[in-house]
Amino acid sequence: MDIQYKRVLAGSLCCMTLLSACGGGGSDGTAPVAPPVITPPTTLPPVSSCTASNQLQTVTTGTDLSFMIESHYQVGQSAMILAKLTNRNTAGLRFSWQQTAGPALALASVNSPLLAFDLIEAGSYEFTLTTQVQSTNQQFASAAVQINVDASQSNQLNVRLDHQVVENNDISLRLGRKNNQAIGNISWCQASGPTVSLNLDDKEKPLFTAPNVNQDEVIHLIASGEFGGESLTDDVYLLATQESSISSSYFDTPVARTHSYTQSSYSQILTGCVYSNQLVNACNVMTRLPLIGQVSPNASRAAIMDRVVVSHDWMGKNFEAFLTQVDMNSDFAKLLQSVTAIVISYDIRPSFYWVVTGAIYLDPENLWLTPAQRDTINEAADYRSDFGKELNFLMPWRYVKNNQYASQSFAKTQRQPRTIADLTPSLASLLYHELAHANDFFPRSVHSNIQGPTLLDDFSRRNNAKALISDQLSANFPLLSQQMYALAKVSFKGDTATSLDKSYQSSDVASFFAPDKANDYYAYTSTREDAAMLFEEAMMSYRLGIRRDVAVTDKPANASADTIVVAFGQRGRIADPSIKSRVSYVLDNMMPELNSQTVLAALPPVQQMTVGQSWAANLSLSNPSPANAKAAKTSADAQQPLTERVNNMPLQLSGDHHGKAQ
Structure with a gap:
């Protein structure tokens, strides 16, 4: 479908002829990778048209700003206010909304021309919008707008999230449930704006691509459904924005609008150097955008935050909170010295490191703390979702602590908040992995020897020398x-x-994997991923006491943690004597401050999973002897529900947390 087609193209950035390393291609990771063969997408029919009962109203302000507001606001509504400019589009401006009156709202899209919010209290609200010219930071216009919110008078649906999207970029919407119950007989139609085609494989989550537009255009969709015997609707508004023509051979598919999280000497160049459809030449690492460690060998948190690029300010705020609360040993502060920037945007999936820009790119799914923040994240599928579908085995993984999942699952259908502690296992493992790539390519020991003019030039020299x-x-x-x-x-x-x-069964794959020295299936993608997987698992165990499970299982039609059966599995595989020397080498070179032998000595011994039990039943491991293994299996199978079901954790398969080092 269209959305997956675009994601495959986006995921092929590493395959441009200008790049020398794509995390794979040969076992040594040095050969350029050809773009994957892409089947042309099946054209989706346009969504059906309909007539809107509610029309947006225009509020003028006496400035170059005007506002489009909904005809009626009520408690319980997911709503929006849209800024319009006189005689120009919104491109090239930075937007900053502030609520100045009314009960406090959870605002997660304050940097967009379209402000979205959920209304939970009646009253009068006021918002002030300030706009600046991005290239000069000069104020363009500022104005205020008021709305009145009535107490709820009617039942309604809520579609999240009204938002701005650049033309030809991917969009997802989510129809909220009521009292945690699904809406029945869901349908979608379009009331106005340039025609779009929706993928409705999941009617609660339509996926589509923003149309090409000649000027900023409002798209008005209407969702309908039934709940409690009542027919309900909701209006959703999207602003498709016209952007400059794509001139970059690096970012050759549309990327979201982003901006520097802080105001610093790098603010004006960050986005242009690391996430722009106009990036034609890689930026000079010596004079324009050096690695953080080249400028600040003992980088402070402030110096790191000056290199953060975001699509929404909450992403930078939560990233900074994570560094403040979790990075007590300064691991990430040290590892981040080997990047030029940290890019966090709603359209990044999966996370990855890219040598051309020297930046790491983070999927914000690992950073949200509130439902309102999560609403702003695109839910388009990882472009690799269908890879390997013809193989007859699975290789699941999970992080555990004290025989329980280290992470908690938060269903998208339920609007639950989470804490920094909740997201730490997932985000920490992601950062250890992606920053391992950066420190593999440019460890701190070589920062003083970087010559430029670009990082790619230095990478080529190091790569050619097998260094x-x-x-x-x-x-x-x-x-x-x-x-x-x-x-x-x-x-x-x-x-x-x-x-x-296709002929290999799980027992065959177990016989290939078990005696070798990789700690995860993903390590066979490239030498780069091999090193990163070792580093990630070692640091998670040593710093957080969190251990990694990996297994080879069968592949039933309805694969779940309860149905897949383990043919081979281990907890803490890096403690295997045949793998420890590999771990030691990686640690000594990426984190020389650590004594690798101390780290290895602290690793708990490997625990074997019980062959023939389900993945879920192997969550609690005590290394049962063959004599009591059958009894343990019977006891585990009798649990209703199993611990896996209690935690509601999705089945995670090798590689699904990371993109390739590019």
Whole structure:
């Protein structure tokens, strides 16, 4: 479908001819990777048209700003206010909304020309919008707007989220449930604006691509459904914005509008150097955008935040809170010295590191704290979702602590908040992984020797000399299973599965994986991922006491933690004696401050999973002897529900948390 097609293209950025390393291609990760073969998408029919009963009203202000407001606001409504400009589009301006009167609202889209919010109290509200010219930081216009909110008078649906999207970028919407119950007989139609085509495979979550527009255009959609015997509707408004023509061979599909989170000497160049459809030449690492560690060898949190680029301010705020509350050992502060920037945007999925810009790109799904923040994140599927679908095995993983999941699952259908502690396991593991790539390519030990003019030039010199940490890891401690390498190309790079690949059962794959020295299936994607997986797992165990499970299982038609059966599985595989030397090498080169032998000594011994039990039943491990394994299995199977169901954790498969080092 269209949305997946675009995601595949976006995921192929690493495959441009200007790039030398894409996390894979050969086992050494040095060969350029050809873009995956893409089947042209099936054209979706336009959504049906309908007539709106509510029309937007225009409020003038005596300035170059005017506002489009809804005809009626009431408690319980998901609503919006849209800013319009006289004789110009919104591109090139920075928007900043502030609520100045009324009961406090949870505002997560304050940097957009379209302000969205949920109304929970009646009353009079006022908002002030200030706009600045991005290139000069000069104020363009400022104005205020008022709305009145009535006490709820009628039942209604709530579609989240009204928002701005650049032309030809991907969009997702989500129809909220009522009292945690699904809406029946859901339908969608379009009342006005340039025609769109919706993918309604999941009617609660329509996916589509913003149309190409000649000027900023408002798209008005209406969702309808039934609940409690009553027919309900909701209006949703999207602002599709005209942007400059794409001139970048790096970012050749539309990217979201982003901005520097702080005002600093780098504010004017950050976005243009790391996330722009106009990036033609990689920025000079010596004079324009150096690595953080080249400027600040002992980077403070403030110096790090000056390199953060976001699509929404809450992303930078939550990232800073994480560093403040969690990075007590300064691991991330040290590792972040090897990047030029941290980009967090609603349209990034999956997270990745990219050598051309020297930046890490983070999926904000790992950072939201409130339902309002989560509403702003695009739910388009990871472009790799269908890779490996013809293979007959699975390789699940999870992080655990004290025989329980280290993370908690928060269903998108339920509007629950979470804390920094809730997101720490997921975000910490992601950062350890992506920053391992940055420190593999440019460890702090080489910062003083970087010559430029671009990071890609320096990478090429290091790569040609086989000087990367991952190169040396592979040379000294190579992975040996050619079968696993071949399967990884299918699962993670989209290669076509051969008849031999398809014939392998879980027991076959277990016999390939178990005796080799990788700690995860994803390690076979490239030498780069091999090193990053070792570093990630070691640091999670040492710093947070969180251990990683990995297994080979069968692949039933309805795969879930309760139905897949373990053919081989271990907890804390990096403590295996045959793998420890590999872990030690990576730690000594990426984090020399740590004594790798101390880290290894602190690793709990490997625990074996019970073959023949489900993945869920293997959550609680006590290494049962063969004599009592059958009794343990019977006891686990009798649990209703199993711990996995209690925690409501989705099944995670190898590689689904990370993009490739690019």
